[in-house]
Amino acid sequence: MGKKAVHFGAGNIGRGFVACFLHNSGYDVVFADVNATLIDQINSSPSYRVIEVGTEGTTENTITNYRAINSSTHEEELIEEIRTAEVVTCSVGPNILRFIAPVIAKGIDRRSNDESPLHVIACENAIGATDTLAAFIKDPRNTSPERLEDHHQRARYANSAIDRIVPAQDPNAGLDVTLEKFFEWVVEKTPFEDIGIPSIEGINWVDHLQPFIERKLFTVNTGHATAAYHGYNRRKRTVYDALQDKQIMEEVRGALMETKTLIVSKHEIDEEAQAAYVNKIIKRIGNPHLEDAVERVGRAPLRKLSRKERFIGPAAELAENGESIKYLLDAIEMTFRFQDVEDDEESKELAKIMAAHGPEDVVQKVCGVQSNEKIYSQLVEVVKRVQIDSAEE
Numbered sequence: 001m002g003k004k005a006v007h008f009g010a011g012n013i014g015r016g017f018v019a020c021f022l023h024n025s026g027y028d029v030v031f032a033d034v035n036a037t038l039i040d041q042i043n044s045s046p047s048y049r050v051i052e053v054g055t056e057g058t059t060e061n062t063i064t065n066y067r068a069i070n071s072s073t074h075e076e077e078l079i080e081e082i083r084t085a086e087v088v089t090c091s092v093g094p095n096i097l098r099f100i101a102p103v104i105a106k107g108i109d110r111r112s113n114d115e116s117p118l119h120v121i122a123c124e125n126a127i128g129a130t131d132t133l134a135a136f137i138k139d140p141r142n143t144s145p146e147r148l149e150d151h152h153q154r155a156r157y158a159n160s161a162i163d164r165i166v167p168a169q170d171p172n173a174g175l176d177v178t179l180e181k182f183f184e185w186v187v188e189k190t191p192f193e194d195i196g197i198p199s200i201e202g203i204n205w206v207d208h209l210q211p212f213i214e215r216k217l218f219t220v221n222t223g224h225a226t227a228a229y230h231g232y233n234r235r236k237r238t239v240y241d242a243l244q245d246k247q248i249m250e251e252v253r254g255a256l257m258e259t260k261t262l263i264v265s266k267h268e269i270d271e272e273a274q275a276a277y278v279n280k281i282i283k284r285i286g287n288p289h290l291e292d293a294v295e296r297v298g299r300a301p302l303r304k305l306s307r308k309e310r311f312i313g314p315a316a317e318l319a320e321n322g323e324s325i326k327y328l329l330d331a332i333e334m335t336f337r338f339q340d341v342e343d344d345e346e347s348k349e350l351a352k353i354m355a356a357h358g359p360e361d362v363v364q365k366v367c368g369v370q371s372n373e374k375i376y377s378q379l380v381e382v383v384k385r386v387q388i389d390s391a392e393e
């Protein structure tokens, strides 16, 4: 039997990035998803294309050797796939990890201790996403406590940082995925060191992930989201359109100069190297070949305003260090203004929270920031401003 990987979430990153790399490395990929239409489409198509677009031209990859299982209706089948897989990956969104954990726990529990442990790698835009998933898997509701002692003989968990812009796809494109050429997939190697790392071509295996994930989240995602939220509030359609506006470009550069200060000092990254990285990221997010709507990049504002995320994470640390956070606060304000956006549940929830709570409560509830933190009063002022404007509308 060949190598097998089970991947949860057959969406943009799943089909376009993770499964593509697994396939190119010789794995059969079993997609697990809850979208019945997508599952039928995958099971009735022997191949799909991953199309890389950029100024250097277009290249295509054909993906084969996959199948899909509906995790809501075919649990037993999925448990068996996990029992016999080498790798489990996921790209379902950080808030969904709790829902995929029970079936992964059952699959792990059924594995033999005599075989190599399952390699679990969550591929989400979040710090410590695999740790979060592991905690759900090991929760007593999913794995009985007496099975935890030798759990490491059945599964190992490594955090990762994943970077590739995959915009929303043309609804007529079928399973094909159009994305940027650039990619970065960095994974911790220490959890797998005694059992061997899976041979997935393209992964950069590192001892310490924190500098990589923070540099990525606080540069790529901070910059991208800053462009999206300013763009949304100025009625721009795509991130590309937003970046054509000089004032928005200044906001993006300003926010990334602020996060640069943190990244350089905290992770001892060379200042010039970080400046070059910032320029590269601004070029990437302004890729004219990607039709990337500001609503997609701004999706899930509650997650993006949370404590460890792309805005509050760096801004809170910079404020504690007495550094300037003007541009990050501008971006945070634009995020608070991303309310009631069609098809975005979190933006609707944000509108409700903003209408029902005072600014101090909002800051604590949404941003997880407490009154003894230096950034607190500045955030309260931001929220107040947005609330006053909403009341006047």
Ligand SMILES: NC(=O)C1=CN([C@@H]2O[C@H](COP(=O)(O)OP(=O)(O)OC[C@H]3O[C@@H](n4cnc5c(N)ncnc54)[C@H](O)[C@@H]3O)[C@@H](O)[C@H]2O)C=CC1
Residues within 6 Å of the ligand: 008, 009, 010, 011, 012, 013, 014, 032, 033, 034, 035, 038, 071, 091, 092, 093, 094, 096, 099, 100, 123, 124, 125, 162, 163, 164, 165, 166, 167
């Ligand atoms: N699109 C991008 O450019 C990038 C996305 N990411 C991260 O990857 C993750 C996924 O993003 P996208 O692929 O863009 O989203 P997407 O919405 O295209 O894909 C998510 C998939 O997960 C499936 N799903 C939802 N609940 C599920 C469940 N309980 N079990 C199994 N499958 C379930 C959905 O049906 C969908 O097919 C997010 O964490 C995102 O932050 C990371 C880097 C880049």
Ligand SMILES: O=P(O)(O)OC[C@H]1O[C@](O)(CO)[C@@H](O)[C@@H]1O
Residues within 6 Å of the ligand: 125, 162, 163, 164, 165, 166, 220, 221, 224, 296, 297, 298, 299, 300
């Ligand atoms: O759900 P999130 O955090 O917006 O993740 C998707 C984001 O990740 C990125 O691809 C960066 O890797 C952004 O382009 C994209 O907006």
